[in-house]
Amino acid sequence: xxxVRLAAIDGADRxxxxxxxxxxxxxxLESPVASVLEPRRESLAAADRVTLAPDVHYPFHPSTGIVTxxxxxxxxxxxxxxxxxxxxxxxxxxxERIAFGRTASYLGYGSVLERFDADLVDVADGAVPRRNxxxxxxGRSVALSVPDPLLDRPVIAVPTLRPSADGPVAxxxxxxxxxxxxxxxxxxxxxxxxxxxxxxLAVLDATIAYGSDPVAANLLASGPAPAVDAxxxxxxxxxxGEDDALSALLDAHETSITVENPGEADLSSIRxxxxxxxxxxxxxxxxxxxxxxxxxxxxxxxxxxxQLEGR
Numbered sequence: 001x002x003x004v005r006l007a008a009i010d011g012a013d014r015x016x017x018x019x020x021x022x023x024x025x026x027x028x029l030e031s032p033v034a035s036v037l038e039p040r041r042e043s044l045a046a047a048d049r050v051t052l053a054p055d056v057h058y059p060f061h062p063s064t065g066i067v068t069x070x071x072x073x074x075x076x077x078x079x080x081x082x083x084x085x086x087x088x089x090x091x092x093x094x095x096e097r098i099a100f101g102r103t104a105s106y107l108g109y110g111s112v113l114e115r116f117d118a119d120l121v122d123v124a125d126g127a128v129p130r131r132n133x134x135x136x137x138x139g140r141s142v143a144l145s146v147p148d149p150l151l152d153r154p155v156i157a158v159p160t161l162r163p164s165a166d167g168p169v170a171x172x173x174x175x176x177x178x179x180x181x182x183x184x185x186x187x188x189x190x191x192x193x194x195x196x197x198x199x200x201l202a203v204l205d206a207t208i209a210y211g212s213d214p215v216a217a218n219l220l221a222s223g224p225a226p227a228v229d230a231x232x233x234x235x236x237x238x239x240x241g242e243d244d245a246l247s248a249l250l251d252a253h254e255t256s257i258t259v260e261n262p263g264e265a266d267l268s269s270i271r272x273x274x275x276x277x278x279x280x281x282x283x284x285x286x287x288x289x290x291x292x293x294x295x296x297x298x299x300x301x302x303x304x305x306x307q308l309e310g311r
Contacts, residue, residue, distance in 0.1 A: 002256065004223035004231045005039060007032035008263035009207060011218040022108060025071035026078065029207070029220075033075040035262075036222035040201050045084045049153040052076060053199075055160045055175050056092040059106035065210035066279070067107065068160050072205045072220070074112040076158070081116045088118035089149050093179050100124065123147040123179050130181075135192040137184070138248065142192035145181035154200035157225055161209035161217060161232055165279055168243040169236055171229035172202040190245040194225055202228040209270070211236070211277025217270045226250050227257045235267065237275025 009032050037044065044050065054068035062069040073090060080086055090113060092100040100122040104110055113120055121128060129148040134141050157172035164170040166186075177186070177193040184192065206219040217235075221228055226249035230240045240246050261267070 002224055002227045003039075003258045003260055004221050004227050005036050006259065006261045006263065006265050006267075007035040007220045007222075008265040009218040009220065011216055022071050022074065022112065025069065025207075026074045026112075029071055029075035030078065032220045032263075033072070033079050033203075036203055036220050037076070037079055037201075039222070041083065043200065044080070044086065044154065047084070047086045047154050050080065050086045050088055050200075051149045051153055051155045052088060052090045052158055053150070053155055053175060053179060054090065054092070054158040055162075055170065055205075056100070056103055056107065056109065057095070057178065058098065059103045062107065063208055063214060065160060065208035065214045066162055068158050068205045069207050070108045070112045072203075072207060073109065073158060074115070076156070076203065077113060077116040077118050088113075088116065089121050089153075090118055091121050091123050091147070091149055091179060094122050094124040121147075121149055123149065133192075133196040135195040137188040137191035137195070138244075140184075140188065142182065142184045142188050144189075144192055144196055146193075146196055147179065150176070150179060150197045155197055157199045157202040158205055159202065159229075159232075161204055161206035161219075161235060161274070163210070163236055163238075163277060163279055167278065168238065168246070169229055169233045171232050171246075172199065172225035173229055173245055173249060176225075187245045187248075191248050194249055199225050201225075204228050204232055206232075206235070206270070209235070209274055210279070211274035213277075215270070215273045217274070219265050219270065230257055231259060235271050235274055236277065237271055 054073055060066040077088055094100040130145045133144045133146050157175055159172050159175045162170050173190040173194040176197050177190040180193045182189040202225040204221040206217040209215045209217040229246055233240050
């Protein structure tokens, strides 16, 4: 069934702004996370190991909506700790700008995950085993080198709600593609990576989303990765048919997408606030990012990331 389940988050305790206390955010997320994971309880509970793949590409503060909030990952880890015996691995990848371990440390992933004895793994590390896979994409066979933690156990993609640098939704498929080695173009890489990894589930972090500015969407969504990415695309005011990677993945599913919205999240309002938004220029730090992180650092005593030092 190609169903996407929504869960609204109570944003009343935000009082119009960001709350830096991660324990408060995790407590607020406990019920919504349980709601979006419940449809896959049986299969997730049967797994010995599960991999979470969040959108952790750079140490932008979670209040910007450009990275997955560690509180969402923490709430998911807490659910697994209560409801299953599965061991969790959270993956990311070092790129040419900054090491994944440093990014995760700045965002607070390490301190959250150590509560649940979950592993934090940099898939760019040469010690992580990989396998060569081949998948069809746009009529061609695409070669990929895929880390074992994305192949030998169920994978839950946990993207944030934002556009990509090129305009389409960032979403699950592009988050997964960023974790594999592939020399093909980005569209084919996203299609082939999603087909090779075949995630068990996608959980969209739209607690804070990003249009042209951060937006408190107060929403989680779960379901098959292509369906969740299609709903994300709609919330950004875009058409799924304009995204070649998403179109190819949706074409493989003959059933239409259904949206379950028991909490009656106001999707029209979210779409209105996010439509037409773009990411800030890649060669400059958006003022909202600088302001949010400096306020957070002042309140929490956390370090300021290197891209904000001297600004």
